Amino acid sequence: MLGFIKKDLLMIKSNIKILAILLLIYLVMAFQGQMSLSFLLPFLSVMVMMSTFSYDSYNKWDAYVISLPNGRKNSVKAKYLATIIIIILTTIIITILSFAVSYVKTNIIDFGSITVTIFGCLFATILLQSFIYPAMYKFGPEKARIVLMVIVFCVAIAGGIVTTYFDLSPLIKILEFINVYWLIVIPIAMILMLYISYKISERIYFKKEI
Amino acid sequence: MENILEIRNLCKKYNGFELQNVNITLPKGMIMGFIGENGAGKTTTIKAILDIIKNYTGEIKIFGLDNRKDEKKIKEDIGVVLDDMFFPEILTPNDINSVMKDIYKNWDSELYFKYLTDFALPKTKAIKTLSKGMRKKLEIAVAISHHPKLLILDEPTAGLDPIARNEVIDIFQGFIQNEECSIFISSHITSDLEHIADYITFINAGKIILSKTREELLEDYGIVKCSKEEFEKIDKSDFIKYKKCKYEYEILVENRKIFSRKYSINTIDRVTLENLMVLMIKGEKEC
Numbered sequence: 001m002l003g004f005i006k007k008d009l010l011m012i013k014s015n016i017k018i019l020a021i022l023l024l025i026y027l028v029m030a031f032q033g034q035m036s037l038s039f040l041l042p043f044l045s046v047m048v049m050m051s052t053f054s055y056d057s058y059n060k061w062d063a064y065v066i067s068l069p070n071g072r073k074n075s076v077k078a079k080y081l082a083t084i085i086i087i088i089l090t091t092i093i094i095t096i097l098s099f100a101v102s103y104v105k106t107n108i109i110d111f112g113s114i115t116v117t118i119f120g121c122l123f124a125t126i127l128l129q130s131f132i133y134p135a136m137y138k139f140g141p142e143k144a145r146i147v148l149m150v151i152v153f154c155v156a157i158a159g160g161i162v163t164t165y166f167d168l169s170p171l172i173k174i175l176e177f178i179n180v181y182w183l184i185v186i187p188i189a190m191i192l193m194l195y196i197s198y199k200i201s202e203r204i205y206f207k208k209e210i
Numbered sequence: 211m212e213n214i215l216e217i218r219n220l221c222k223k224y225n226g227f228e229l230q231n232v233n234i235t236l237p238k239g240m241i242m243g244f245i246g247e248n249g250a251g252k253t254t255t256i257k258a259i260l261d262i263i264k265n266y267t268g269e270i271k272i273f274g275l276d277n278r279k280d281e282k283k284i285k286e287d288i289g290v291v292l293d294d295m296f297f298p299e300i301l302t303p304n305d306i307n308s309v310m311k312d313i314y315k316n317w318d319s320e321l322y323f324k325y326l327t328d329f330a331l332p333k334t335k336a337i338k339t340l341s342k343g344m345r346k347k348l349e350i351a352v353a354i355s356h357h358p359k360l361l362i363l364d365e366p367t368a369g370l371d372p373i374a375r376n377e378v379i380d381i382f383q384g385f386i387q388n389e390e391c392s393i394f395i396s397s398h399i400t401s402d403l404e405h406i407a408d409y410i411t412f413i414n415a416g417k418i419i420l421s422k423t424r425e426e427l428l429e430d431y432g433i434v435k436c437s438k439e440e441f442e443k444i445d446k447s448d449f450i451k452y453k454k455c456k457y458e459y460e461i462l463v464e465n466r467k468i469f470s471r472k473y474s475i476n477t478i479d480r481v482t483l484e485n486l487m488v489l490m491i492k493g494e495k496e497c
Contacts, residue, residue: 007305058299060295063292064295068285
């Protein structure tokens, strides 16, 4: 298992220079007030992990990995664990940098606002990855991108229809509840999303004809 | 003799292609060459052995164990080289060592680095910078560095120049020095197998059409070259296939000595795996 996690992390390490340059560009933009660094969290985490899927697919790693002991089982688990490691690392880096930017620009660190924004971005990251991974395992990186775009489009249309034609009071009550208990509800939701996503991906991969 | 690999009635259906009742037996300490043209079913059979493909029927036993039930135990003792399937190419040979030592219980880093040195492979260069021959040698080094008992190789010499192919064959011969070890090697480069294989199994259109020892094939089988008049005198049951060439007939016979006693035709050559393959696939039987 550890070997499979290492493989993903070593692949990410190979692209560390590009990632560092990207981070630097965003840092400069953040200092100029053009964007918030927090939004880099979902972008970086998703991009980094998507690249591992693309490399895997390009080199037909999926077939090779199954020839290794417990390959089919451990490679999916390892992908999710590597994702968690990357999300934690990215969150730490982005949080520290956000504090630094806030301090340099205003001479004070706005802990409350930064933490809430990062928390929101963290939720968005996990939500996005929970949807993307099963699609990646089912369709492969190329087709998965198209499938995801279709899903996002359909969700947007459905959202539009719901907000226009349906009574939203139950949804507002849920949001009010989350607003009060967000510190408990959101972490639980993130863990649940990742777990369900992992189980779906595992099932897809076990049945997949490679 | 103990069998290291046994395949019984393996079937797998795709749209437009079918593996039909594939039966293969590889005794311990032997090398089996698995030949056939492109698309004959070699890779599908290997993928079934490794349980990479799904929904196949039949029984596959490796080291006497079921390939699906005892998958983890079996795969600890198998080394594989698959056609165009390997580690992502941004990784380096050093990275592979770091990954593999946490995957195989018996991974031997010292042996792996010895192979890298022996094969003159760089440790810190990304796989994508290696030549095809170097990459193949790296794949082989990875496949044999955890002391496997069985090597499963799918087209390990495809696309290599003769020098690199020769080096790769030498590696396999070194591996087989240990009599506990066996190799199952698929290839359509038949000349490589003529040097190293103890058994030859021939698959065509998803069916095993021949499985014999190399001696039986290369010593007994023959290619008769004769004129049309001579050909017409030969009993159909005395040959396997024939091919009409520009000036002569080429006839594949199962036992050239018996044939030469029965017919007074002088030109009977020993068969090579290549012309055996061509005649078996392209040859005709009906006169």
